Amino acid sequence: MATLTFDTLKIVKQLKGAGFEEREAEAISNALAESQKAVIEDLATKFDLKALESKIDKDLTEIKAEQRLIKWMLGFVLAGVAALILKSFFA
Numbered sequence: 001m002a003t004l005t006f007d008t009l010k011i012v013k014q015l016k017g018a019g020f021e022e023r024e025a026e027a028i029s030n031a032l033a034e035s036q037k038a039v040i041e042d043l044a045t046k047f048d049l050k051a052l053e054s055k056i057d058k059d060l061t062e063i064k065a066e067q068r069l070i071k072w073m074l075g076f077v078l079a080g081v082a083a084l085i086l087k088s089f090f091a
Contacts, residue, residue: 006033 008029015025044052 006036008033 008026011029011032012022012025015028016022020028
């Protein structure tokens with residue numbers, strides 16, 4: 001999980017310097033820290049992305065194998081239909 005440091009004391013001092021009361025500045029600072037924490041928890045890490053990439057690669061490999069099998073099956077079906085059509089014309 002990604003972490004991000006957030007200096008709440010510095011924000012409180014800046015807000016107090018801008019005219020906020022200490023209680024208001026602390027509340028704003030805590031709200032900002034909590035919202036950043038919630039956003040950071042939803043971020044994907046490089047490890048998460050690599051795991052997803054490997055799963056997608058595995059799924060694509062399976063799909064390609066199934067697609068190859070379907071192509072062969074379709075080829076046999078078409079060959080059978082062609083044989084039946086030729087048989088009806090030349091028999």
